[in-house]
C-alpha cells in the first residue's frame with residue numbers, strides 16, 4: 523500500500539539548506555541530494571507558498587498551499603486532509619451551465635454513475651464559448667481538486683479562452699487515483715474512472731459542452747488517470763496531456779486494494795512490447811472501433827518516483843495504438859521550453875516531451891497544452 527504524511531521533521535531539518543526546490547519539484551527522498559526546502563514562488567504561476575510533502579520513502583514533493591488566504595489563526599495542517607476540500611458553494615444536479623456560478627470552484631453531485639464517490643468540482647469562467655471545450659484536470663497523490671485548481675493555471679486560462687474545467691477529487695485516503703483495479707481499467711467497469719467519465723458525459727448532455735472537445739490532463743497519479751481515461755473511455759475523451767505518469771495498465775494489480783502502488787511499474791521494471799501495451803488499451807474497451815484520443819506525454823529524466831522508463835513504455839503503447847513508427851518523425855528543442863527539453867513527434871496524434879534533468883514532476887505548461895488541444 524502507498525502511504526504518505528506531511529514530512530514536518532523533514533521540513534524542519536531542511537530549514538538550513540540554502541537552495542530551494544521549485545513548486546512541484548522534488549525536495550527529499552532516499553538518494554536525493556538536491557534542495558530540501560521549497561520555494562514560495564513559481565516562475566509560471568502564483569502560489570500561496572509551498573511545502574515539502576512526503577509521498578513515499580523515495581520521494582517528497584514541493585506542493586503549493588491549498589488556498590491563497592488561509593485564516594490567520596488556523597495552525598498549519600499536520601496531516602493532509604482526506605476529505606474533499608470545501609467548495610465555495612454546493613448544489614445537487616445543476617441543470618444547464620447557467621445554473622453554475624461563474625469564476626469559482628463549485629462542487630457538483632448526482633452527475634451519474636459514481637460508485638466510488640469521486641468528488642467533482644467545476645470551474646466555469648465569466649464568459650463561456652458557445653459549445654465550450656471541457657478540460658478534466660486530475661490531481662497528483664496527496665492532492666485534491668482544490669489543490670490542483672490553485673496550483674495550476676487551467677482555471678485562470680479558462681477566463682481567457684472560455685472553456686469549462688472539471689476537477690475530480692480522489693476519494694482514497696492517500697488521494698492517489700485508482701489506476702490499478704480491473705474495474706477502473708475497463709470501459710464502464712466502475713471505480714474512479716467511471717465517476718470521472720460520468721461527469722464528462724453529464725457536462726456534454728446538460729451543459730452543452732462540445733463532445734468533440736472533451737479533454738483530460740493530469741499530473742503524476744492524475745497523469746496515470748489521464749492515460750486510463752484515454753484507454754478506457756476513448757469515446758468520451760478526444761485528447762490527453764500526461765505529465766509524469768505511466769502507460770495505461772502499467773499499475774494494474776487485479777484483486778489488490780483499488781489505489782495500490784505498483785512498485786514494479788513505478789520503478790520502470792515493467793517492460794513490454796508496443797503490441798502488448800496496445801493490447802491492454804484495446805482490451806479495456808473490446809469492440810470499440812472509433813479513434814483514440816491524441817496524446818502528449820511529458821516526463822523528466824531524473825524522475826525517481828515514476829522512473830523515466832515509463833516515458834518510453836508510454837511511447838511504445840501509444841505509437842502502436844496509432845500505428846505510428848517507433849522512431850519519431852522529428853525530435854527538436856522548442857524555444858519556449860527550458861534548455862534540455864526535447865519534443866519528439868511520432869505523428870499528428872502523439873508527441874513525447876522529455877525533460878533532461880527534471881525530476882518528479884515536470885512543471886505544467888498550460889498554455890502549450892491548450893495549443894495541443896486546439897483551444898489556444
Ligand SMILES: *[C@@H]1O[C@H](CO)[C@@H](O)[C@H](O)[C@H]1NC(C)=O
Pocket residue numbers: 837850853854864865866874876
Ligand atoms: C529526443 O532527443 C533527445 C536529445 O537528443 C533525447 O535525449 C531523447 O531521448 C529523444 N526523445 C525520444 C523520445 O527519443
Ligand SMILES: *[C@@H]1O[C@H](CO)[C@@H](O)[C@H](O)[C@H]1NC(C)=O
Pocket residue numbers: 852856865866867873875890
Ligand atoms: C512538438 O512538435 C510538433 C511538430 O513540430 C508541434 O506541432 C508541437 O506543437 C510541438 N509540441 C510542443 C509541446 O512543443
